[in-house]
Amino acid sequence: MLELAEELSLPLAAVKYSRGTFIFPDAQPSPHKNFADEVAFLNRYFxxxxxxxxxxxxxxxxxxxxxxxxxxxxxxPEEPVVTLEMCMTGLDKKKASVFFKTSADGHTSCAKEMTKLSGISDIIPEMEICDFDFEPCGYSMNAIHGPAFSTIHVTPEDGFSYASYEVMGLNPSSFAYGDLVKRVLRCFNPSEFSVAVTIFGGRDNAKTWGKKLDADAYACSNMVEQELPSGGLLIYQSFTTTDEAATGSPRSVLHGFVGDRAEIGELDAPLCWEADAVDDETEEREVKKMKC
Incomplete structure (x- = not known):
């Protein structure tokens, strides 16, 4: 991609890489076995x-x-843009069954049927969808409408079911934040999900859009707002079904790594991130408070 951009004399303006937590971190190819390796890889280019x-x-x-x-x-600084990303686990079995090519009664489904039956086509009806099914199960799609782009990936197998949804380039004033999230949730009925809203430009209006979320049968178990370079803002929230939600309000924590230097919360002194603080198997992170 960088080579193609260079051929067109397009200078690199910005890059963002984001993800949730891998269910099977050890099964990932390098450099994705842990975030430290991913950061080192990305820093080589950016x-x-x-x-x-x-x-x-x-x-x-x-x-x-x-x-x-x-x-x-x-x-x-980037041009105004809003990105919404959702990670969903513990998908409802009936909802997940839509994404198997052959159902229990022997019916064979194609990607277009999955898109319609699941309700994915109703999330943003104006979008033009290019969808794919996998053998024996699984689904992904890309969709566009004007400057907006959306993508979905689904792993429906019981025990480690997962779905992700991302949309960027949409006009926040055209969509009610809670309504959009609920449309996605109706397709999968997960037991847990997280939603991350990244905002650049036009921040004052978008900040309200990305913060207040009433998810009906879900309780918010964690919320963090993180400032990003050049005036960006990330709003991250995680939710569990109300019967599983923990009582009280867990303390949110943020570990920020800037090159080899780190900041935690409101600490003034710069911190060093020690490589041996990374547990590859569980992808737990600890930052040892050592003065640089």
Whole structure:
């Protein structure tokens, strides 16, 4: 991609890489076995941008499976853009069954049927969808409408079912934040989900859009707001079904890595991130408070 951009004399303005927590971190190819390796890899290409490479792990230590990883680097402030990303686990079995090519009664489904039966086509009806099914199960799609882009990936197998949804480039004033999230949830009925809203430009209006979320049968177990370089903002929330939601309000924690330097919360002194603090198997992160 960088080579193609260079051929067109397109300078690199900004890069963002983000993901949730892998269910099977050890099964990932390098450099995705742990976030430290991903950050080192990305810095090789983007660490020289004006902001430097900025990486964060956000989440509640009581829920190691619900963490959000984000890397961001920019040469200059971005044009206004809003991105919404959802990670959903524990999909409802009936909802997940739609994404098997052959159902229990022997009916064979194609991607277009999955798109319609699941309700994915109703999330943003105006979007033009290009969908795919996999053997024996699984689904993905890409969709566009004007400047907006959306993508979904589904792994429906019981025991480790997962779905992700992302949309970027939409006009926040055209969509009610809660309504959009609920349309996605209706397709999968997960037992847990997280939602991350990243905002650049037009922040004052979008900040309200991305913060207030009433998810009906779900309770918010964690919320973090993180400032990003060049005026960006990330709002991360995780939810569980109300019968599983923990009592009280767990303390949200944020680990921010900027190159080899780290900041935690409101600490003034810069911190060093020690490589041996990374547990590859569970992808738990600890930052040892050592003065650089």
């Amino acid at each position: 660490g020289g941008l004006k902001s430097g490479g900025n990486a964060y792990v956000i989440g509640d230590p009581a829920k190691p499976g619900q963490k959000w990883h984000i890397y961001y680097a920019t040469e200059h």
